[in-house]
Amino acid sequence: MVGIRRENSRPGDPNFIKSTKELPSIEAWFAQKEKFRAVGHGFPMGMPQMQNCSPELDQLFQETLKPKITSILGKFSIDYSSIRLDDWRSKGTGEVQHTILVSSDDTNTTKWKTAAEEILRVFRHELPLDFTGDAQVELQNKQLMNTDVSRALPNEPALIKCLEDTREEIMETVMDSLKDCWSSIGYHMRVPLGSSLDMQGCATVMVYCRFGSRGDFKTAEDRILKVLDKSPMDIHVEIAPGEVFLARNADGPRFLSDIPASPINGASISVRGNNTEPGSLGGWVWLHIPRRDMRVRCVLTCYHVVRSPNETIAAHTDVHGVVPDDRRGHIVAEYPASCDGQHTLDILASLPKHKANSLEVRSQYRDLYNRMINPAIGKVTLASGNRISDNSRVDWALITSPSTFRPNKLPPSPSKQDTFSLSLCGAFAMNPDSWVMSFGDVELGDWVSKYGRTSGTTYGKINHLRREVRWPSGERTYEMEVISSNGEFSRPGDSGSMVVNSRGEFVGLVLATDSSTPFGVTYITPISHILRDINKMTDGGFLTLRPDDYGWFTSV
Numbered sequence: 085m086v087g088i089r090r091e092n093s094r095p096g097d098p099n100f101i102k103s104t105k106e107l108p109s110i111e112a113w114f115a116q117k118e119k120f121r122a123v124g125h126g127f128p129m130g131m132p133q134m135q136n137c138s139p140e141l142d143q144l145f146q147e148t149l150k151p152k153i154t155s156i157l158g159k160f161s162i163d164y165s166s167i168r169l170d171d172w173r174s175k176g177t178g179e180v181q182h183t184i185l186v187s188s189d190d191t192n193t194t195k196w197k198t199a200a201e202e203i204l205r206v207f208r209h210e211l212p213l214d215f216t217g218d219a220q221v222e223l224q225n226k227q228l229m230n231t232d233v234s235r236a237l238p239n240e241p242a243l244i245k246c247l248e249d250t251r252e253e254i255m256e257t258v259m260d261s262l263k264d265c266w267s268s269i270g271y272h273m274r275v276p277l278g279s280s281l282d283m284q285g286c287a288t289v290m291v292y293c294r295f296g297s298r299g300d301f302k303t304a305e306d307r308i309l310k311v312l313d314k315s316p317m318d319i320h321v322e323i324a325p326g327e328v329f330l331a332r333n334a335d336g337p338r339f340l341s342d343i344p345a346s347p348i349n350g351a352s353i354s355v356r357g358n359n360t361e362p363g364s365l366g367g368w369v370w371l372h373i374p375r376r377d378m379r380v381r382c383v384l385t386c387y388h389v390v391r392s393p394n395e396t397i398a399a400h401t402d403v404h405g406v407v408p409d410d411r412r413g414h415i416v417a418e419y420p421a422s423c424d425g426q427h428t429l430d431i432l433a434s435l436p437k438h439k440a441n442s443l444e445v446r447s448q449y450r451d452l453y454n455r456m457i458n459p460a461i462g463k464v465t466l467a468s469g470n471r472i473s474d475n476s477r478v479d480w481a482l483i484t485s486p487s488t489f490r491p492n493k494l495p496p497s498p499s500k501q502d503t504f505s506l507s508l509c510g511a512f513a514m515n516p517d518s519w520v521m522s523f524g525d526v527e528l529g530d531w532v533s534k535y536g537r538t539s540g541t542t543y544g545k546i547n548h549l550r551r552e553v554r555w556p557s558g559e560r561t562y563e564m565e566v567i568s569s570n571g572e573f574s575r576p577g578d579s580g581s582m583v584v585n586s587r588g589e590f591v592g593l594v595l596a597t598d599s600s601t602p603f604g605v606t607y608i609t610p611i612s613h614i615l616r617d618i619n620k621m622t623d624g625g626f627l628t629l630r631p632d633d634y635g636w637f638t639s640v
Contacts, residue, residue, distance in 0.1 A: 086309075086312070086313050086318060087308065087309035087310070087311070087312025087313050087315070087318075087319055087320070087321055088286075088309075088312075088318055088319070088320045088321070089305055089309060089320065089321050089322075090117045090230070090322070091117065091119075092116060092117060092302070093116040093117065093119065096194045097116070097119050097193065097194075098118075098119070098121070098122030098193050098196045098197040098200075098223075099112075099115040099116045099117075099118055099119075099121075099122070099127070099128075099197075100116060101113070101116045106298070107298040107299055107300055108298065108299075108301065109296060109297065109298050110265065110293040110294070110295070110296070110297050110298070110299070110301065110323070110324070110325045111127045111295070111296070111325055112127065113301040113302075113323065114127075114323070114324050114325055115127040115128055117230070118229060118230055119193060119228075120193060120224060120225040120228040120229040120230075121222060121223070121224045121225075121229050122193060122196035122197045122199075122200045122222065122223045122224075123200055123220060123221065123222045123223075124200040124201050124203065124204030124205075124207075124219075124220055124221035124222075125201070125204060125220065126220075128222060128224075129172055129174055129181065129183075129220075129222075130174065130325075131231070131277070132172040132173060132174060132181075132183075133172070133173050133174075134170040134171065134172050134183075135170065135171050135173075136170060136171070137169050137170055137171050137182060140212075141169065141182060141215065142169065144210060144211075144212075145169040145184070148210055149169070149184070149206065149207060149210060150167060152203075152206050153167055153184065153186070153203050153206070154167070156199060156202050156203050156206070157186065157199060160195040160198065160199045161195070162186075162188060162190060162195060162196070162199055162223070163188055163189065163190055164186050164187060164188045165187045165188065165189060166185075166186075166187045167184065167185070167186050167187075168184070168185050169182065169183070169184050169185075170183060170185065171183070171217070172220070179217055179218055180216070180217035180218070181217060181218045181219070181220045182207075182211075182215070182217055182218070182219050182220070183219075183220040183221070183222060184203060184204075184207060184220070184221045184222070185222050185224065186200075186203075186221070186222070186223045186224070187224060187225075187226060188223060188224070188225055189225060189227070190225060191225070191228070193223075193225075196223045199223065200221045200222065200223050201221075203221045204219065204220065204221040207219050207221060231276050231277040231278075232274040232275065232276060232277070232322075233274070233275060233276075233277050233603050234270070234272035234273070234274060234288075234290065234567055234603065234605065235272060235273040235274070235275055235285055235545075235567060235569055236272070236273065236529070236544075236545040236546065236547040236548065236565075236567045237271060237272065237273055237287070237547055237548040237549060238273065238284075238529075238548075239528075239529045239548065242317070243287055243317060244548050244549065246287075246315055246316060246317045246319070247271045247287065247289075247319070247549060248549070249315075250289075250311055250312065250314075250315055250319070251271075251549075251552075253311045254269065254289060254308060254311055255269065255552060257304070257307045257308055257311055258291055258304065258308070260307075261299075261300065261303060261304035261307055261308075262291070262293060262299050262301070262304050262323075264297065264299065265293040265294060265297040265298070265299040266291060266292070266293050266294075266554060267292050267293060267294050267326060267327045267328060267553070267554055268292045268326065268327075268328055268551050268552060268553045268554065268598070269289070269290070269291055269292070269551065269552045270289075270290040270292070270547075270549075270551040270552075270565065270605065271287070271288070271289060271290070271547075271549040271551075272287075272288055272290055272547070272567065273285035273286065273287060273288070274286050274288045274290075274320065274322070281569055286318075286320045287317065287318075287319050287320065288319070288320040288321065288322055289308065289312070289319060289320070289321045289322070290322050290324065291304075291308070291321070291322070291323045291324070292324055292325070292326030292327070292598070293323065293324070293325060293326070294325075294327055295325050295327060295599075301323050304323065305321060305323055308321050309321060326598055326599055326604075327556075327598070327599050328553050328555065328563075328596050328597070328598050328599075328607065329576070329596060329597055329598075329599060330386075330388045330479075330579060330595070330596050335538070335575070335576050335577065336423075336427075337362075337423040337424050337426070337427030337428075338352065338362075338424050338427070338537070338538060338577065339424075339427060339428050339431055340352060340420055340424050340425070340428045340452070343420060343425075343428075343448070343451060343452050343455060345451070345455070346488050346490070347365050347383075347419040347420075347461060347488055348365070348490075348493070349365060349366070349367055349492055349493055349495075349535055349581075349582055350364050350365060350495075350534070350535035350536050350537055350540075350581055350582070351364065351365040351419055351420065351537065352364070352365075352419070352420040352421045352424045352425075352537045352577075353365045353383075353385065353389065353390075353417055353418065353419050353420070353421055353461070353537075353580075354389070354390075354417070354418055354421035354422060354423070355389075355390045355391075355392070355393070355415045355416060355417050355418065355464070356415060356416040356417075356418055356460075357392075357393040357394070357415075358393045358421075358422075359422050359423050360423055361389075362389075362420075362421030362423060362424055362537060362577055363385060363386060363388075363389030363390075363421075363537065363577060363578075363579040363580045364385065364389070364536045364537040364538075364577065364578050364579060364580045364581040364594070365383055365385055365419070365537075365580065366383070366384045366385045366386075366580045366581060366582045366593050367383075367384050367492040367520065367582040367590060367629075368381065368382070368383060368384070368485075368488070368489050368490055368491070368492055368629075369381075369382055369383075369384050369482070369627045369628065369629060370382070370627065370628045370629070370630070370631050370633075371465075371466065371482055371618075371625065371627060372625060372626050372627070372628065373408075373622045373624070373625040374624055374625070375622075375623055375624055376408070378408075378625075379631070380465070380484055380486070381484070381485065381486040381489040382462075382465065382466075382482040382483055382484055382485060383417070383461065383462065383482070383483040383485045383488065384480065384481070384482055384483075384580075384582075384593070384614075384627070385480075385481055385483065385579075385580030385593070386479050386480060386481060386579045386580040386593055386594075386595060386609075387401075387405075387406075387467045387468050387469060387470065387479045387480055387481040388470070388479055388579060389481065389579050389580045390415065390417055390464045390467065390481045390483065392412075392413055392415050397412045397413060397415075398413075400412050400413075401413040401467065401469050402469050402470040403469060403470075403471075404469060405466075405467050405468050405469035405471070405621065406464050406465070406466055406467035406469070406481065407466065407621075408465060408466065413464055413467060414463050414464055414465065415463065415464050416460045416462075416463055417460070417461050417462055417463065417464060417483045417485070418459035418460055418461065419455075419459055419461045419488075420452075420455070420456075420459065421537075422456070422459070424537075425452060425455070425456045425459065426456075428452060429449065429452060429453065429456070432445055432448060432449045432452075433449070461483065461485045461487070461488050462483045462484045462485030462486075462487070462488070463483065463484055464481055464482070464483050464484075465482055465483065465484045466481070466482040466618070466621070466622070467480065467481035467482065468480045468481070468614075468617055468621070472559055472561055473613070473617060474613065475561055475562050476561050476562060476563060476564075476609070476613060477555070477559075477561050477563065477595065477596075477607075477609070478609070478613065478614075478617050479593075479595055479609055480593065480609065480614045480617070480618075491519045491520075491629075492519060492520040492582065492590065492629065493518055493519060493520070494518045494519070494520060494533075494584060494588055495533045495534060495535035495541045495584065496535060496541055497541065518588075520582070520584055520588055520589065520590045520629065521588070521589075521629065522589050522590070522629065523589060523590050523591070523611050523612075523615070523627075523629070524585055524587060524589025524590065524591045524611070525591065525610070525612060526546060526564060526585070526591045526592055526608070526610040526611075526612070527546065527585070528546050528547070528548045529545065529546060529548055530545070530546050530585050530586060530591075531543060531544070531545055531546075531585070531586045532544060532545070532546060532566060532583050532584065532585050532586070532591065532592075532608075533583070533584055534573070534574065534578070534581040534582060534583045534584070534594060535581065535582070536574055536575075536577070536578030536581035536594060537577045537578060537581070538574075538575040538576060538577035538578050539572065539573075539574055539575045539578055542568060542571065542572070542573050542574065543568065543573070544566040544567050544568035544569070544573040544606065545566065545567055545568075545569070546564065546565070546566060547564075547565040547566070547567055547605075550562040550563055550564055550565065551563050551565050551598075551605065551607070553607070563595070563596070563607040563608075564592075564607065564608050564609075564610060565605045565606070565607060566583070566605070566606040566607075566608055567603075567605055567606075568603060568606075571603060572597070572603050572604055572606070573594075573605075573606040574594045574597055574606040575597065576597065578594050578597075578606075579593075579594055579595065579596075580593055580594065581593065581594040583608050590611055590629070591608075591610060591611055592608040592609055592610045592611050592614075593608060593609050593611070593614070594606060594607075594608055595607045595608055595609045614627075615627055
């Protein structure tokens with residue numbers, strides 16, 4: 085069999101890389117394979133999130149721009165089915181890009197780039213000076229453009245063995261060819277966006293490279309294909325932009341529509357002094373340390389969510405963790421996170437008078453204001469720090485919090501219905517007895533769910549092969565992936581969320597996200613790894629979900 089790649093561009097294609105002495109960026113390399121999208125400047129945005137533009141901009145578009153755009157398209161003999169103007173953002177973050185989108189069914193794209201550039205010049209000339217954000221024009225054939233997204237590998241032993249047999253040589257090839265560029269290597273099934281769940285897809289080696297990095301991607305691709313040519317199955321390869329980030333918030337504060345008096349699973353939390361990077365409350369557990377005769381009710385989340393904002397203290401706890409006998413890192417945890425709480429108060433206070441004076445809004449403002457007078461829910465008492473163990477990242481923290489302690493609930497329904505289905509794995513019945521009663525092993529191929537501060541309830545599937553990750557620090561690990569079939573399993577701010585399997589067992593915490601588009605992968609820390617690390621760190625300590633349970637361990 086053979087290795088397979090998407091065809092590289094040729095002269096005349098809209099994103100063709102002209103021969104230069106400088107190596108291409110990963111963005112240019114990825115864009116040049118797209119023959120049916122052309123933009124006025126830069127590169128096409130990967131699966132953007134779109135929203136309506138302002139009424140003022142829409143009026144300008146309808147009355148002034150649209151007739152001129154139609155004339156330009158006619159000059160270049162480009163047929164179109166629609167022209168629209170929207171505000172685009174890359175995965176909902178970053179600067180707004182006011183984008184004119186021209187949809188076409190044409191297959192001859194040789195004039196698209198020139199047309200897009202001319203339309204963009206007209207657009208920029210007509211834009212009022214007080215408009216902020218970038219301007220862009222894109223021509224696309226939606227039926228033919230690349231919209232592939234990742235799915236988890238199926239439980240097919242022959243395919244998995246085939247990929248496992250190539251991993252070492254693929255890794256050596258990537259490290260040699262893209263040593264200054266690569267950020268992770270994954271093994272996925274690739275399918276067009278919107279495909280049915282039973283669509284097979286193409287087994288693909290996904291090599292992700294840091295944004296802005298430059299390299300000889302063609303040579304790297306050629307060398308990887310030679311490795312795959314020895315495989316007994318057809319395997320595709322894709323070299324794409326993407327990086328792995330801890331899933332703490334980078335999107336800015338979030339409006340909290342509901343603030344219970346006591347926190348719930350997935351609630352917005354942070355630590356005192358951290359006003360920019362909230363995370364999620366994972367779950368409540370009992371910490372037992374027999375040699376200290378210690379049994380404490382705690383909140384479990386990620387260490388990086390409650391890492392001290394004092395860099396001197398953090399430098400120590402990153403290496404040594406947080407321990408009971410050393411006060412460094414015993415920082416106060418708060419609910420809600422101060423940035424989210426203050427942002428919500430500001431929005432409520434700025435509402436029009438007739439809305440601000442409603443009983444509901446006044447009650448919401450009062451409850452949140454009172455909550456933020458004393459947001460403390462406890463202190464960090466034990467944490468991993470930033471460490472590598474068993475070739476995976478270790479990242480957990482325990483907050484002593486007896487006043488908030490409650491049973492852990494399964495992720496709530498994402499709709500108003502009483503149940504929701506995790507595709508192919510049954511349904512959670514949401515009722516007062518829907519508690520998480522036990523820890524469980526993460527099983528490859530299992531469906532899992534989580535409820536987090538940012539993205540709420542989501543579900544996905546554990547991939548059958550771990551992702552090799554090179555962190556910004558240079559450390560290399562193998563991490564367990566969750567891949568959602570209909571969106572992102574997590575977003576920034578979901579770090580620390582409790583992950584449960586289809587049997588309602590607590591199996592892990594959300595650790596990090598992949599910024600590749602359109603549906604980034606989530607990395608989780610299995611609860612079995614956390615329990616083993618706590619046992620080692622405390623010389624025999626363990627966690628339980630109920631006070632009288634025995635310690636739960638696994639050989640996985």
